[in-house]
Amino acid sequence: MGGPVRTEVQAYATGLYRRRSGDPMQYLPEEAAGYVAEGFRAVKLKVGFGIAEDAAVTRAVREAIGPDIGLMVDANHAYDAVAAIKLGRLIESFDIGWFEEPVPPEDLAGHKAVKAALTIPVASGECEFTRFGFREVLVQGAMDIIQPDTCSAGGLSECKKIADMAAAFGVRYNPHCWGTGIGLAAALQLMGVLPTHTPTSLAPAQPIFEFDRTEHPIRQAILQEPIEHFRGIVRIPTGPGLGIEIDRDALTRFKAG
Numbered sequence: 003m004g005g006p007v008r009t010e011v012q013a014y015a016t017g018l019y020r021r022r023s024g025d026p027m028q029y030l031p032e033e034a035a036g037y038v039a040e041g042f043r044a045v046k047l048k049v050g051f052g053i054a055e056d057a058a059v060t061r062a063v064r065e066a067i068g069p070d071i072g073l074m075v076d077a078n079h080a081y082d083a084v085a086a087i088k089l090g091r092l093i094e095s096f097d098i099g100w101f102e103e104p105v106p107p108e109d110l111a112g113h114k115a116v117k118a119a120l121t122i123p124v125a126s127g128e129c130e131f132t133r134f135g136f137r138e139v140l141v142q143g144a145m146d147i148i149q150p151d152t153c154s155a156g157g158l159s160e161c162k163k164i165a166d167m168a169a170a171f172g173v174r175y176n177p178h179c180w181g182t183g184i185g186l187a188a189a190l191q192l193m194g195v196l197p198t199h200t201p202t203s204l205a206p207a208q209p210i211f212e213f214d215r216t217e218h219p220i221r222q223a224i225l226q227e228p229i230e231h232f233r234g235i236v237r238i239p240t241g242p243g244l245g246i247e248i249d250r251d252a253l254t255r256f257k258a259g
């Protein structure tokens with residue numbers, strides 16, 4: 003992979019999903035404040051539930067976590083460019099680290115329109131694959147931050163190639179991380195070799211690790227040693243391979259059929 007440039011990464015808490023019941027204006031700020039109390043220095047909020055409500059919830063979460071904690075929003079392509087720009091203008095003043103998947107992944111022109119209209123960096127790419135897919139994204143200048151998923155965009159070697167291309171285009175790279183501890187471990191290994199970004203007030207200079215905080219019975223259970231954070235920092239495993247050992251008994255337990 004080229005040798006490590008860092009031994010640990012800052013993590014951000016992904017969570018802040020809508021629940022079946024309760025008032026999001028109450029439970030989302032509470033949940034966000036909980037992540038900050040755990041030591042996370044950045045959190046990501048799901049938006050895409052209507053522009054006015056998204057703006058109100060974003061404000062409430064920002065007020066709950068204070069000005070010094072990173073806050074990103076993720077629409078999971080809920081909007082078109084017109085709506086995403088409208089929402090972006092309403093939340094720009096809340097110092098948003100990035101606006102993730104504002105529009106559908108296929109709509110590169112829409113990404114470009116949102117990127118041109120807002121001061122919030124546009125992040126996207128969890129639904130894009132291989133260096134050939136990302137070549138178009140980079141040539142078009144469609145995103146400020148690309149987020150290939152290490153497990154689905156082509157694996158470690160392919161993602162390293164994508165990362166090198168992004169660096170040449172001056173585009174930030176922050177992996178999308180989802181699923182089991184194997185995926186988390188793969189992303190961490192890649193993050194060990196990603197270049198340092200140009201520092202800005204909006205985003206940390208080092209790539210930041212997406213740490214899903216939602217309940218997932220398999221995620222950590224299949225690892226002999228779970229990947230954990232300490233005050234929002236995750237150490238990159240140094241063992242052979244991905245640096246993890248699989249708990250074979252747990253695999254058997256989770257086997258379907």
Ligand SMILES: [Mg+2]
Binds near residue numbers: 076078102103128
């Ligand atoms: Mg996302």
